[in-house]
Amino acid sequence: MSDFNQELDARGLNCPLPILRAKKTLNAMSAGDVLKIIATDPGSVKDFEAFATQTGNELMGSSEDDGEFHFLLKKGG
């Protein structure tokens, strides 16, 4: 996975907390910055896709590693 500006540990959190924490973290970031999120909620895979589509933040990457889901979100302008 490529570089990121900030990391959010959302492991152990269930719907809708990973999305809400990500949104809150993104609010304090600048356009173009990349947020890495680590989650364990399998539902977050579809949810981060939907979040990106609806908010104009770009989902640059989504992968699974040993039961953990990694996402890279680039903050939109």
Next chain:
Amino acid sequence: MSEKNLTIIATKGTLDWAYPPFILSSTAAALGYNVTMFFTFYGLQLLKKDLSLSVSPLGNPGMPMPMGMDKWFPVLGTAIPGMQAMMTGMMKNTIKSKGVASVAELRNLCLEADVKMIGCQMTIDLFDFKHEDLIDEIDLGGAATYFEHAGESDVNLFI
């Protein structure tokens, strides 16, 4: 992105049914929706400062119970005094252990995200609710107030 609007009418005051309105509202707010929640009848319990919500297995055959009790435990047994408190305690422990937010936490996230909350004035009069028992962040209104928001809204839900 154009702004969208959501309204939700929350009508239920049990621990389990407190979740859908607050989960959907907080998430919609995170997606950029303007959200208005209207709390009426038992839903008004969700606006109390002191959230003491319960869940009951009585008359709820869909509720999973420990040790498969929902399969063999007599329905009348779920009416035993103390059963509701016990099931509520178990449900709260499960909620915590699975990383699901508490109702109070979700409500706070909604308030932080500027979700507008309206308490039904008629219900307050009907059930003699006291204003000081309800959280300060709410407005009070009636059906017409609800439609002022619902008429301009993209999604309207009744829960």
